[in-house]
Amino acid sequence: MVKPRLILVLGDQLSQGLSALRAGDKSRDIVVMAEVMAEGSYVRHHPQKIVLVLSAMRHFAAELQAQGWQVAYTRLDDPDNSQSIGGELLRHAAVHGATEVLATRPGEWRLIAALNDLPLTVSQHPDDRFLCSDAEFATWAKGRKQLRMEWFYRDMRRKTGLLMQGDDPAGGQWNFDHDNRKPARADLLRPRPPRFAPDAVTAAVIALVRDRFADHFGGLDGFGWATTRPEAQQALDHFITHALPRFGDEQDAMLQDDPTLSHALISPYLNIGLLGWHEVCKAAEDAWRAGRAPLNAVEGFVRQIIGWREFIRGIYFLEGPDYTTRNALGAQRALPPLFWGAKTQMACLSQAVGQTRDLAYAHHIQRLMVTGNFAMLAGVNPAEVHDWYLSVYIDAFEWVEAPNTIGMSQFADGGVVGSKPYAASGAYIDRMSDYCAGCAYRVKDKTGAKACPFNLLYWDFLLRHRDRFAKNPRMAQMYRTWDKMDATRRDTVLTEAADFLRRLDAGETV
Template identity: 40%
Template structure:
């Protein structure tokens, strides 16, 4: 009997596979599926990244002595696997539980059809076993408590039973605006090699109408290159990651963020490696506690928590729409063209590179979509195809759970909406905008300002059920009749114009 292992595009690291795979060197199967690439109009750079890193990985495995079967198909990969199993009666196949639902369904069907010859092993690319936490998360267990459990479990930043420094969370130190002219270190850029160049050509040929651009591709595509970036982040940016985590700056897109989600999410870097290095930097006095705690929390807290949420809530959660919004996503999310400077600044790095940082995603791009009553499932699709780091297990909880409140409050306690004040506080965008942040209503007023109050008024039922947010409804009600009318008029007009754009 010949043993084979099917490796999906987001499982590219043999250290996360059982030791027997490394030792026995079975046949490794990789499949490029155009059908999968066409499921959504995925960003061209995302496809280039996934295909190039898979090709590089397969080559490395071959160089390490593994027999490799690399297949390219217009079909879905389960068709290829079924063909292989039918033609080679002696073949036994192992796969690791895919992180995404649809792939899992497809592979499980193969397993059923070829009962006894196909083995599924559990996904080992994460810290937490979702089965342990699923029920609690479904019942509204907060991320903060899950995170504390993960801190205890991993021992990161712990002194026995107590958190390092006495607190679990130092976010109160992590809300600074970046001072004007503050130097930000540049991130390494990888030049496309022959393999990547070939993939770029192929993506342009296979997916010509997809979102974004394939030009100027600078992502790392091998583990070695990705580890270089991890080290660069730890040495040059981690220390200032915390304080400026929420800051946004005109013309600057990465700031002190790690830009590692892309590599963590397909396995080039394992989450444990990133956390180990960050904690080591703290222990060696190379990074402050609030930065390292913040970084660790994003990974063993948020990243793991959203995955458990996904496991707990699928598949029904795909259809949630708490506010029953039905509007289409405006054209600007494709073109980046808008007079709103914050929107165009946050859309630019997405269109160019399939990336923007967390606050841009949450407090600008999602915030605007909520305030203009866009169907959250449309927004979810957009986040899924437009970002290089997006996979359903991570994008869906962040959009339908966190940023749009579409699940009605399982993940978040209230919708993430804000007026222009928040954007003005955390960025210098408003200085470069045609709209006036100081104006509350009227044609040249910042749209976030009136749209925010309009939202509070229209969705008062949801806000009234939340102690803290109910305060905002009371504030709206205390406004003069004239102000209220102006807010509602400006909002109606803005939303109508947006629809015709």
């Protein structure tokens, strides 16, 4: 009798075309899916993220069973649950007499190593749900002095033919960023993303997560994320029809009473496998070709998918398992309690963190230019910042989160992802949001008791790292501006920045 093989399907691999499933045989193999505490708690994941993954797993397992697969599914509260992926593979291998595991390579080095360490024969198949394979990215990167997303993105456009007119980019240019950096105004008619009422499966998971993860940061009230592929497709269709036309104009804007603006909110579904990159980009392109969305919006959206998303994944696997430990700027400050909801007088941080707590969501500019910018300017240890982002966002999985945080947000990789740190004073936040109008600080004040902390920390950061950045052509002008300042003002800026950081370290409300 032929021994069965185990086919591992992880919570972010919920795709019918998964390589491990394609390699399997319904007549002999057993799909293993497991809800385990090790995955729910290696960082303190937001409860809504845990609900999304577990509910989507249960729905996907039911789909596989309906297709004729034998599924060995372990629930979190199963008394026999070993509470780790490796432990569940070993347990089911013993039950079924299996010695071989088929897996699609995980998106975290941690799990890749765990599978390699098992006393079973584990075949890790490439995760070909992405446009660019690891080997292709390594070939593209080889010999380049700098790895820049823009050049990679153009190659992906050529490869796919998306938004191309022959050999040329649609509209005569590759990038419409200059059209996509506008502030937004409150608009009661702006469509809101759809919310999906929990079915019986999701309701049971919510109750379980509320019981088991009550001490994790974030709330569960009003959970309304899609947990099945049909619901995810509805979310995509709604975005394409109602929000994509305004996406480009508003993609960098921030409004305190409108956390979603015209964003898609489909990244969780892409990252757990309910949607694929091609269907998402093709839907956007079709909308442009049909005259239902402008080119600047569609190009900006497509760039996020086949440009940034694919580039970031390539960086993660190219740079290796130690990437998350990098700390090029030597930042050592502990993550301030305000990131976990402690009171702050800074309206922008209060808004971004509060929204994250309630929704498990904040869009890319809130992450990069508010929470990320503050952490970098304040010199927070990037490993702690990385853990925080991985914990609190519903779309955060290490392959996508780590390069965005360690690289783009914190410049802790020393310039692998970006050519300069994304450092900004309060003026940027004021320009792109309505946060500053109601803040206890005054964004126009450069010094003094009411000066915006971003204004102080911006210069403090530049001066701490002058040796590294003064010769950077994209930053040299700022150092010239500093050098032209009155000496008394310079001393005041640095003194007040030091006092702010002292109060931050002391746990005072800032």
